[in-house]
Amino acid sequence: MKLNPIRSELAPDVRAELVTLLNLLLADASDLRSHAKHAHWNVKGLTFLQLHELFDRAAGEADTWIDDLAERAVQLGGVALGTVRLAALVTRLPEFPGGSIEGPAAVAALTESLAAFARAMRAAVEQATRLGDANTADLCTEVSRAADKLIWLLGSHLPETVR
Ligand SMILES: [Fe+2]
Numbered sequence: 304m305k306l307n308p309i310r311s312e313l314a315p316d317v318r319a320e321l322v323t324l325l326n327l328l329l330a331d332a333s334d335l336r337s338h339a340k341h342a343h344w345n346v347k348g349l350t351f352l353q354l355h356e357l358f359d360r361a362a363g364e365a366d367t368w369i370d371d372l373a374e375r376a377v378q379l380g381g382v383a384l385g386t387v388r389l390a391a392l393v394t395r396l397p398e399f400p401g402g403s404i405e406g407p408a409a410v411a412a413l414t415e416s417l418a419a420f421a422r423a424m425r426a427a428v429e430q431a432t433r434l435g436d437a438n439t440a441d442l443c444t445e446v447s448r449a450a451d452k453l454i455w456l457l458g459s460h461l462p463e464t465v466r
Pocket residue numbers: 343359
């Protein structure tokens with residue numbers, strides 16, 4: 304990968320690995336945002352309004368993560384692979400159900416997406432730490448903590464047996 308010249312303490316091969324990592328996470332986050340918006344628009348049922356708003360909050364948080372991950376990739380001298388088409392090629396999230404979706408099914412599906420996202424983010428913390436980039440590790444830790452919180456908020460809408 305060809306990097307842009309930047310002033311950095313990190314070696315170019317290290318930065319190249321970090322940019323690859325950040326672009327994978329960017330794709331996951333873009334996919335996650337689309338899942339949350341799909342749920343926001345298409346959820347049905349008695350808890351519609353609560354879930355409609357909670358799913359939009361998740362999409363809003365994903366938007367913030369997308370921006371932070373993309374800009375970190377560029378700060379390291381890389382290019383942010385930011386289009387939906389590029390994200391679709393490499394996302395590691397499960398497919399989100401299409402069409403209208405009942406509240407509990409929507410919560411369960413978005414929880415699966417968030418869990419996959421949080422897992423990837425935790426692995427990224429380890430990888431960035433191993434590469435000696437505390438700032439990327441810190442960003443990924445922050446995102447991972449926020450994803451865990453959303454999983455908790457969503458889980459609170461489900462019966463205990465299916466959380
Ligand atoms: Fe909306």
